[in-house]
Amino acid sequence: MDFLTESEMRTAPYEFPEDSPIEQLEERRQRLERQISQDIKFMNELGGVDRTDDGWMKERVLPMEREYQRVSISGEEKCGVPFTDLVDAAKCVVKALFIREKYIALSIQNFCKTTARELGELGEKPLDLRIYEEIPETPVDADAPVHPPVSETHPYENQDTKNMPADTGYSCKMVDGVMHVYTKKSPMEKSTELDLPYPDLKEYIADMNVMMALIINGPVKSFCYRRLQYLSSKFQMHILLNEMKELAAQKKVPHRDFYNIRKVDTHIHASSCMNQKHLLRFIKRAMKKYPGEIVHMEHGRGQTLMEVFESMNLTAFDLSVDTLDMHADRNTFHRFDKFNAKYNPIGESILREIFIKTDNHIEGKYFGHMIKEVMADLEESKYQNVELRLSIYGRSRDEWDKLAQWAVKHQVYSDNVRWLIQVPRLFDVYRTKKQLANFQEMMENIFMPLFEVTINPRSHPELHLFLQHVVGFDSVDDESKPEHHIFNMDSPLPADWTEEDNPPYSYYLYYTYANMAVLNHLRRRGFHTFVLRPHCGEAGPVHHLVSGFMLSENISHGLLLRKAPVLQYLYYLAQIGIAMSPLSNNSLFLSYHRNPLPEYLSRGLMVSLSTDDPLQFHFTKEPLMEEYSIATQVWKLSSCDMCELARNSVLMSGFSHKAKSYWLGPKYSKEGPESNDIRRTNVPDIRVAYRSETLLEELNLITHAVRTKELDNIDEEDTLSMAPIGAEGR
């Protein structure tokens, strides 16, 4: 690059030894900055200087950077709308937040602590559930290394059922699409039922209608839109005033930079987590290594890998990324059919079956090996983690066991990887093919094994082991598909849903949620609980985002929030995680530079970057870095923005509280800047402080307005939506 004015030349890509004023200035400034940080360092020197990444913490304690330029608004009407409008809007917003809080609490998922506290001050009795339990302090101390100790023994080695928790002797049975658990083996005596709360259907539908009415309410819409605009401008001012301070803070931190902070790819599918070049190389190697292996049954007769390729007139050598033809291209834009056809290598479903399936003639051997190669790369990268999606279809009862056996048999495990289970919304297809009699069967196939293994781990030993690394459920399919039904009280119950049409998105989500909620309560006996993290708002009707708001801890995509100001504002206030994948959107249906991510980020929504599908969308060996790089370049993100995105990805991920304590700092679950440890996250406290102060102000604006009119605020609807939960469920 050769834009040099005389004064700057000596620092051009061509060396130039004389001094120039601006540079001496630069040098002085930077020396000063360094001196300051050094003083602090020596000030706090605790001796014992260790030079390894793991020892360094001992050496210095940076003071929390709290001083920065704040934007504050004075005057009476702080939000630019007449007070009465504010009150009406605030009432609606609060009502919506209470609805979410209720369902999140009920299912033992995480609800934003700050928001919960502010709502609590509105006098609602806190629901006695996990969200109000203080997360137990882990034994991670302030100077702990950034890498947790690696698990010494391979988690799948100890398969001795004797070491597994004993059978509780419970039994379970699905009633009206939701699992019920009984203390006796014979689930007949109602009296013996355990009290595991789940939402009442009538109440859920009522709440859903409240939400639907609320998001199309004109005044509320313009209020939320206005607030979002305000949040954008406020952030812009914050940056103009504090950008330099933020950068300086990052420079002060020894050793840490964007390359060595923790990142989690929170949305990526296992079957396409390797890039196309990797898959190609793997296939070629397999053809050289196992030409004679029987990989496939063709009408009763076994076919070797060699024969399979011969039948296609192909040799290992012929293969190229082009023949593989699995990369998204211009023709996939708004063409999901073409796009999906690309999931077959060389357009041959058989290769897909052989190489990227867990359940095939070779018991998913190749696929297992490939995933383990990806895992090895991640472990080598040290700072990158992924949450891979694996599929459970609900077509048969043994899917879970098969999947678990695949994982355990091939020892597919890594400390850097956790699993999410994606359930495709394919009931209509199975039903048409007569594989299922009704929707309840699908739910039973999905959840029965999970209840059985929770009741008695020894009944499904592999599943018991595998499940320890599963963090939650995803619901996947083309959201833009027309839905022929609306979920209301007239909708048939799961057992009666026998028609060939697919139930709507909200129906799927509700019953998945309800069963997960019951399961989580059952698992509190000593197992970890699950969360719901569906694909939501990538396309299709906006009410998907309503279901997502009510029932899920966080979501993937959320693109349509850009068209729904009320929901976007609610997702902000509730700090719901949104895993976005702009490259995937770019190939499928929203051009990169129109993607709303930078806008969401500036407003303070809890967004992160994920790859979704490196096989189809990425070119380099480092898909996640590629994703970050492009976002940074196209949207001109600062190093601070990048680090904030990375921190968000860890926060919304399903990795353990302990791991997060190492990665983000022991106090990461606290509120405000004290939750941040810049030495681990490289996110300046200034940024964290700005976010939490802004959120707090926003919540105060709302709750304050409501409190002033508390009394007018109790009407029929409210008592309904605020009623104690689960009561009607019995």
Added chain:
Amino acid sequence: MDFLTESEMRTAPYEFPEDSPIEQLEERRQRLERQISQDIKFMNELGGVDRTDDGWMKERVLPMEREYQRVSISGEEKCGVPFTDLVDAAKCVVKALFIREKYIALSIQNFCKTTARELGELGEKPLDLRIYEEIPETPVDADAPVHPPVSETHPYENQDTKNMPADTGYSCKMVDGVMHVYTKKSPMEKSTELDLPYPDLKEYIADMNVMMALIINGPVKSFCYRRLQYLSSKFQMHILLNEMKELAAQKKVPHRDFYNIRKVDTHIHASSCMNQKHLLRFIKRAMKKYPGEIVHMEHGRGQTLMEVFESMNLTAFDLSVDTLDMHADRNTFHRFDKFNAKYNPIGESILREIFIKTDNHIEGKYFGHMIKEVMADLEESKYQNVELRLSIYGRSRDEWDKLAQWAVKHQVYSDNVRWLIQVPRLFDVYRTKKQLANFQEMMENIFMPLFEVTINPRSHPELHLFLQHVVGFDSVDDESKPEHHIFNMDSPLPADWTEEDNPPYSYYLYYTYANMAVLNHLRRRGFHTFVLRPHCGEAGPVHHLVSGFMLSENISHGLLLRKAPVLQYLYYLAQIGIAMSPLSNNSLFLSYHRNPLPEYLSRGLMVSLSTDDPLQFHFTKEPLMEEYSIATQVWKLSSCDMCELARNSVLMSGFSHKAKSYWLGPKYSKEGPESNDIRRTNVPDIRVAYRSETLLEELNLITHAVRTKELDNIDEEDTLSMAPIGAEGR
């Protein structure tokens, strides 16, 4: 990614075994395609199947794909403007092309063969110069491997001067800023001067004025603008009609894909060719490896590397990419001063001196090692090459020898790398510091050693060896700097340019060009010749692009062509290479999605992608792939577009005719699709055919119009601009 309509589901990221019609269709289609290519393959089977990348060629000969949907225009007035307007415009365009042809021919650079032939038919006597010599056929046969044989002995090992060409006994002397060569050692007797042609100053300035008048001529402007629009729409139609065919052609080619075609990074600076993470790691390693090494003299006293860092209060451990602070950020946009200050690691010029300079207390040892690490990565990548810029300033006579000694001493060489010499336009700075008395001194410092080593290689043995890997000259500086002078007949001659102001861009370029031209003629005794490839049109006045058009084989950047339709049209007709670096532009001054590259590409300009400066602009370990990836994603380029860009980068690069024959095919220097070997380039013949047919049509439109009015076409200006060259030079 989960956009699935029922029919497509089975191919979603979640496996789904049943058959769906669309897929069976897809499979059939693809099987058919493969069958066809297989038939061809067996048809042409020459036996002897070798499975290595180097043997594969033997196996099959694909027929040239010539059939595709062509867009043709019928009717009388084919170009949409009145005939007379067309003729006037055509005359101007032809005149401009003749001017370029003259200067390119005169300096023995490459002029587009097709354009030259079309112009030739206008009855101008061909200038007896290299562009009309057929490039000698290399012994590379059609089935040769894609990798040239690697050079067995290290080119710098054999330093025995005895093996170097003998002294010619010539002498040389600079007169009016241009070198003159004499057969006698005593350059006094004019009679003995060699006739090495170079352009006459008066003529050059006259031609320049013709060009300047031409590009602001209203009617010509609108004509060219119209043609460019036409070329865009024509390409769009071509794609709509042939995209599938192009993709199919690429799939037919065994083994070859975008990952294993040859790419050359034609614009990248040596001092910033490693990415920031690489530089950081290298510095940390150096501090561990050579803490005690004297790396720097501080007022007479030697300083060890350790001491240097201690003086900065820094430890190897403290260093991070943030402290390094060498990455472009939002604050560099339109702020070249800030940007350039970033060329100092940690803002410390001393680290820059120690680590990224060739001429320092350790004789550039560290820098040499780092470059060799980059070279090793390139060789490992197999298909990536770079043309690194190294600086010659013209401040003193020994710069060349020092640079050559650095390269030879540290054996800095790779088959994947060639050098370009960048000359910063810093006369004003040196003059102000009294390091130069006049501009001619600068020219002498730059060119005298080159003439000496050409006349007698043994006079500068290292330089003789080093020069064999130097392909040409680059001219660099901030083009947006105001120029206080216009280059015309009143401008002082180089010997008289004693003021402290900087000569204008065109003045620098003319004298660099003139001396290079003379040098090239001298070197025809058996050495390779050099080309001029300046930074041009990145910013600043548009007339830089005029000088570039007249004097240089190809340019870097060319962004401003988007504002100069006449020049853009001329650059198209002359097929002048343009190495573009959108990521660099994006950081410095043109947002990514506004970059004109995709427009240039669609119109058929000879563009390529280059990184410019990975240290500042790239994040991953594969900067060039990152550059391609982002371009492809943001602009939705097809695999065919990407491969065309890669092929262009090889064509415009300075690698040997032989190397190009291996990389692109033995006939690469021919015209039209026969020049293409899809088995090496992965570019469909269809695309190449479309480009050459379109160029031919465009040239015919012009020349035809001119021919019909040939006679009116001879006026004073013309005879001047067409006059035999060099004559006035004597």
